[in-house]
Amino acid sequence: MHTPSTECKSTQTLQTSFSLQQAYWGRSFTEQSADEQKTQSSHLTLLSWNIDGLDTDNVFERAKGLLSHLGKYRADVVLLQELVPVSWKILKDIMKDYQFLQGSEDGYFTGILLRKDRVQFLQSNIVKYPTTEMGRNLLIAHVSFLGHPLCIMTSHLESGKASSQERLNQLRRVWKWIKEAPQDHTVLFGGDTNLRDWEVKKLGGLPDGISDVWEMLGAPEESRYTWDTSINDNKEIPDSIRLRFDRLFLRAAAEGAKLQPESMTLIGLDKLKCDYFISDHRGILCTFIFGASEEQCVTD
Secondary structure, three states: HHHHHHHHHHHHHHHHHHHHHHHHOOOOOOOOOOOOOHHHOOEEEEEEEOOOOOOOOOHHHHHHHHHHHHHOOOOOEEEEEEEEEEHHHHHHHHOOOOEEEOOOOOOOOEEEEEEOOOEEEEEEEEEEOOOOOOOEEEEEEEEEOOOOEEEEEEEEEEHHHHHHHHHHHHHHHHOOOOOHHOOEEEEEEEEEOOOOOOHHHOOOOOOOOOOEHHHEEEEEHHOOOOOOOOOOOOOOOOOOEEEEEEEEEEEEEOOOOEEEEEEEEOOOOOOOOOOOOOOOEEEEEEEEEEEHHHHHHOOO
């Protein structure tokens, strides 16, 4: 027999699960805009977002908001940072149309989500940062998208001003792995880099062959600041700080069709009904398309 309290908890759990399911699956294909329907075509869509899983305030409403965004865009590749076991389990239980790759099982970690009907998973590995004091690493997945080999990477680089040197050590490793990826692969890295512009300049700028996707698109001002305390007050930081912590890097394949970015949009800009943002970070939604290969251009 169930006691009234047990039945009440069971009902609440079912209602919570249904509400989260509805947040993700609530929009039908016919309700999607023409731009969103590009995700069914030859366009590759990638979403990268630090979801601030360590923040325990308004967890349920924020999870609903996150699932609503993920369900709306249904990106081919989703890169998430600052996941925790609870948020990871919620996403896995609901997003059955994605394959999940986990950067760690301890504390908080990164994840790569691959849309099963669009992206074929081949293999993955995790690269450890030997001197990290925050358990950070690099998660790598090798996949195929419409016959094109891709190497997908995500990371959450060391946080805080005091960790600048360690962060740059990690960035060098990221760049090394990007450069050393198979030459027939297009490489896409996305994540919370915690970088300040002066730190990239300190290393002499991006290495040859690696491009910053935001810069490739002309450095649009509306997509510059992914961490902006002048608007986002989740952390109650008194000073207005605007930084481009979250970045995407691209390395083209040496042969074959070249992947080019078409658009970049920041998401998670609006407050939820609970007067809280989904995360203290904005998500980056980027659309890419494969152009003709250099060989084809010469032939044409």
